[in-house]
Amino acid sequence: MPAKVLPSYTAECAACHTAYPPGMLPAKSWQRIMKGLDQHYGSDASLDAKTVAEIGQWLQTHAGTYKRVAEEPPQDRLTKSVWFERKHRKIEPAVWQLPSVKSAANCAACHTGTEQGRFDDDHLQRPAGLSARQSRAWND
Ligand code: HEC
Ligand code: HEC
Numbered sequence: 001m002p003a004k005v006l007p008s009y010t011a012e013c014a015a016c017h018t019a020y021p022p023g024m025l026p027a028k029s030w031q032r033i034m035k036g037l038d039q040h041y042g043s044d045a046s047l048d049a050k051t052v053a054e055i056g057q058w059l060q061t062h063a064g065t066y067k068r069v070a071e072e073p074p075q076d077r078l079t080k081s082v083w084f085e086r087k088h089r090k091i092e093p094a095v096w097q098l099p100s101v102k103s104a105a106n107c108a109a110c111h112t113g114t115e116q117g118r119f120d121d122d123h124l125q126r127p128a129g130l131s132a133r134q135s136r137a138w139n140d
Pocket of ligand 1: 014015033037040043055078079080105106
């Protein structure tokens with residue numbers, strides 16, 4: 001997360017899910033997301049024009065610039081990015097469907113530092129319901 005997080009980003013974009021770090025998607029993906037808030041992954045996340053412009057500008061400023069984030073992932077989902085799939089390759093597909101997880105987009109189910117934007121191995125937890133085999137992806 002950038003050192004200073006725009007207050008309206010936290011207020012409006014963390015109401016239904018985690019406030020995703022802007023650096024995890026390229027500028028073009030954020031642009032499309034901000035243009036389509038009325039049809040946002042099956043939800044209506046519309047905001048007034050002023051707030052859309054403010055958040056949109058902030059996301060453009062802090063969008064991902066590293067090479068690995070340059071690609072625009074399918075559906076502008078960071079969870080469909082090549083880097084995301086690589087980092088989570090040891091996680092069995094069934095794990096994303098567990099009631100304690102629900103979706104790969106629900107970072108906080110496994111990453112205890114989600115709110116602070118910390119996704120390293122030191123801030124991991126095992127969600128409830130993992131089998132012994134599935135548990136091995138959490139090699140601590
Ligand atoms: C009314 C609820 C709601 C609000 C408000 C909302 N979202 Fe979402 N968002 C969703 C849902 C539902 C999904 C799909 C989650 C899933 O697949 O598990 C989603 C998914 C996303 C994803 C893709 C996550 C992935 O799978 O990689 C991004 C990025 C995103 N939202 C950004 C934003 C931004 C930016 C805002 C603020 C302008 C915002 N959201 C506000 C409901 C919302
Ligand atoms: C079902 C649990 C789970 C969910 C949900 C999940 N992750 Fe992870 N993530 C892991 C595990 C376990 C690792 C460590 C994998 C390893 O070390 O091989 C990891 C690794 C990572 C890494 C690499 C960390 C490093 O130090 O290399 C990043 C970045 C990351 N996750 C981001 C995210 C983001 C962002 C989300 C939400 C959009 C998310 N993850 C959702 C379990 C999860």
